Amino acid sequence: MGPNQAPLFPIRIFKISFYHSVFFYLFFLLFNTSFTIMGVDVGDFLKQYLGAFFGVYLSTTVKVFSVSLFLHTTLFTLVHLIFSFLNKQKISWYVLVGSVLGIEFLALSESMIRFPQIYGEFFFFRYPSFAPLLYFLTDHIPPILPSMVLILALGILFGLLFRQTYLYKTKESFFAILHVLVLGFLHIHGLYFFGLVYFAFILWQGKRYQNVHIKTYGLGFVFLLFLYLIPSIWTSISSFRYSKQLGKPPIYILSADSLRYDKIGYQINGSSITPNIDLFKRDAFQFHDHHTTIPRTFPSWTDTLTGKYAMDHKVRDMFPSPEEKQRIGSSSFPTIQQFLNKIGYENYAIGSFAADIFPRANFGFDSVFAPNFNARIMTVQRTAETQIMVLPFLVGSWFSGGMYLEELDGLSTWGDGKRLINRFRSLVKEKKDSPYTITYFSSVIHFPYTPSYPYYKRYTNSDYYGKYKYLKFVDPTDANLPNQEEISQIRSLFDSAVYAFDQEFGEMIGYLKDQGIYEDAIIILTADHGEALYEDIHGQGHGEHLRGESVTHVPFMIKFPNSSKFQEARESEREFFGITSSVDLVPTFLDYFKIPYPSEYPGKSLLGVLKEKDWKEDRFVYAETGIWFSDVGNHFFQKQRIPYPNILSLHQVVPEEDYQIMITDPIYRETIAFSKHRSIQNSNYKLIYIPTREGVKFELYDRKKDPLNQTNLYPNHPMAAKMKDVLYKTVVKWESASVAGEYLIPSSLSDINENL
Structure with a gap:
């Protein structure tokens, strides 16, 4: 050991961590890389992509490995810290590695129980012989159990740390406290790059921490606590900038991908699967025959927010060209958000993986808290998914993690609404009842139907052990009809996902009530499209055809401020049974805020039919299919x-x-x-x-x-x-x-x- 080498963090710890990270990174990259996405072979695409953009793939690999290296080094230094405080300085490498692997296995177990869908491809496509392990964990182990063991391990660390500081008050113990606090801060905010720089600093400084005055450590401790509190402090300070304005209530468009109309109030075993939405209906106007214009997410939202048909603005599929995208938000196709911005509103979007449409075009949002979608991000996701031992730390199973790779926000299998709810609450807390809009878009109901624990168990068959136990893999080339047991399981997963969204909805409404905002807000509940679930020959999914009611018929409810003349209507006067369309939202907003129409719109303002039951005339609404993803099949x-x-x-x-x-x-x-x-x-x-x-x-x-x-x-x-x-x-x-x-x-x- 060199003269300047810190005894708490000898260089062998960093070497072991590096070797450990390299070995497992290459091991899982070699044995856990797949050329399928939910069963669809994309090998040719990946070969073409990697050949043309090898530099992007290389930078992606460095990024994911850097996160892995920071996480492993963090664990190794924490484990070594515990042994050091137990006066066991010379710990063999296999004891250290075994301890870290034990922690990683606990985190993996907790993550697999909470989000089994994330690991679905590993257990059902790559290594199905290991599926019984996943069954055992989800059937018999609650996620709180491995979490408590991890909390106990951290408790031991902090207990030893504070004991050491209290008894000896050495600079070494103060340095250890700061070390743990720094790692915690970096972990919470996903600052892996700064973490690697910090570890390099640790190696460089050696024993120089002994030259730092104890008062300086005290100042560092106070400074770190301040850093921990900055987000909350900033939100509280920022909220003073906003105030209520007469006639400009906060607006919340709360929506879920694939939410079918007939699932609102749907009964299973005598209980509704949407209890919170059912309560909201009492305060809202409900439009019972509401239809989307195109059952695909990107064009559907574009129709809704511009008030124009896809055939007019030309965004007609999920992959519009630059020329098509630039029409959104142009002078010919302004959005609701742009109209409202001109009268003093700020506009925000919050969403999970299907909300990746919002950053991809000019919808008029001031900020978008949603993932993006492109080939680079897909590469990060596929690379990160191979690292099964690190993945739990990337999705928040290790004490407030989940911010290392923003690309993972776009995982279709990560159906956790808590992260969205936290963003919603933070915005509401800051903006209060000032003029702003939040468009909240949950993807938990979108296939592959991925509600997190405990919701995926809500309506599914606990005795079913097939490939649809936790999610519905989608293969557009497969026209084979599942058997009745599988169809029942798939529908139950969908119903469980609807219930999970209802819980998200209930939390948002409850928070608005707690903050005293609900009464004076405009709140809209809707969806971008519905979903076919093997009714007749309709198959499963959306956008492929227009038969039946399930793919275009979606819920639509509006609650106006209590001070509004519209909200004076009795509950019995708030049900409208005439047909309506998603392109009606823009005319309704323009009418409500008395904004002149810049051009003719195909939709109609709904304000004129509030308290009515139907249109006076025979109204027709238009819809079209999306793009067909596959050119084969027997559908x-x-x-x-x-x-x-x-x-x-x-x-x-x-x-x-x-x-x-x-x-x-x-x-x-x-x-x-x-x-x-x-x-x-x-x-x-x-x-x-x-x-x-x-x-x-x-x-x-x-x-x-x-x-x-x-x-x-x-x-x-x-x-x-x-x-x-x-x-x-x-x-x-x-x-x-x-x-x-x-x-x-x-x-x-x-x-x-x-x-x-």
Whole structure:
């Protein structure tokens, strides 16, 4: 040991930590790397991507390894600190490694019990022989048990630390206290880079800590405590900048991906799966026949927030080109947030993985607390997911972790609403009842249906031990129908996810009430689209077809401020049964705040029908399908479509757009638009337009008598000709489409000349 080597942190500890990190990083990279995402083979895509952007992959590897190295070094120094205080200086390397592995196994166990979906691919696709371990943990061990053992270990550390300081009051013990506090602060905030710099400093300083005055350690201790309190202090100070303004209530758009209308108040064993939403309904206006315009997240939210159809603003799929994206928020397609910003509102978005659409375009939010989505982020996620021993620390299973890699916010399998609720509370605490909006978008109901503990057990069959025990893997190329036991399990997972969102919703509403904001707020509950769950031949998912009620029929409720004239309506006067559309939200807001319409909108303000039961006229609403991800399969909609290549062939990674995944070829974009199924429906009937190579097919269904859309009434029903005429006029008007025979020919984006 050198003359300046600190006895608490000898260099051998850092060497052991480094070797440990390298070994396990390479081990899991070699044996836990998969070329599938939820069962879909993306090997060709990854080979193309890694060849073209190898530098990005290399930086990703360095990033993930750096996090792993910081975490392992933290654990090794803490374990060695405990042995040092027990007067056991010469601990063999295998005892240290065994202790760290024990801690990691406890953290992994807690994480697998709380979020088994995150480990689904490992246990069901890569190493299914290990699945019984996951079953045992989730069936018999509550997550509090491994957590308590970890807390006990930390308790021993702190107990020994304070005992050492109290008895001896040496500079060494004061330095150890600061060391633990620094590591805790770096861990909570995910500052792994600064952590590695800090460890380098520890190695460099050796015994120099003995030259520091004890009072300086006291100042350092106070300074660190201040750093811990800064977020809370800053929020409290910042809140003084905001105040209530008459006529400008806070606005909360609370939504969940894939939330079906018929799940609101749905009963299982005599109890509703949405008890908190049921209570909210008593204070809100409920629109019972509300429909999304397109059952895919990106275009659906764009329709909702601009008030214009996807066929008009051209964002018609999840992978819009730069030319299409720049139309959002332009002078031709302003958003609700931009309108409200002009009258003094600040706008915020909070969401989990499906909310990755919000950072990708100019929706008018001042801040977006949601993950992004691009090829670089996907690479970070796939690399981090291989490191199964480190993953628990990255998703918060180790005492407030979860901020190391912001890319993991976009994991589709991480259905934990607590992190979103914390962000919601922090914003509300700061902004209070000033003019601001929060668009909250939960993804827990989106496939693969991933509610965390204990919600994934809520309605599922505890005796089921198949690949859908914790989540529903999605493979768009697989048209095989699960058996009845599997379908029951999948539906139960979905219902459990709905219940989990309802709990999130209840926490938000409860917090608004506790803060005295609820009474004077505008609160909206809705969804971007619904979900098919193997009804008839409809399959599972959304955006593929327009049959049935499940994919477009979503909840829509509005609660106005108690001071508003609208809220004076009795509970019996707050139910509207006429058909409404997601494009109605913008006209409703413009009407409420008396903002002049900048252009014509396809939707209608709903203020005029409050206290009514239905429209006075026969209203029609429009919808269209999303992009088909796969070009194979035996689904009915695959047999009724204009074929084009699958998504892995269509898209491009665009480095100039932060490596976003886009469909940039104008020919493909026009083919996708031309191939879409379209529908027009009123309160009683739905007409579906289906272009095929053999000609255009039409399906007409009675929505009330035939909600599953099994009996085609076209062309003999009296409504057939009228609805076909309405559909064609709607598309020609809003898309500037032309008609060739019975085919609707979409306008090309390159042909549209307007000042954006």
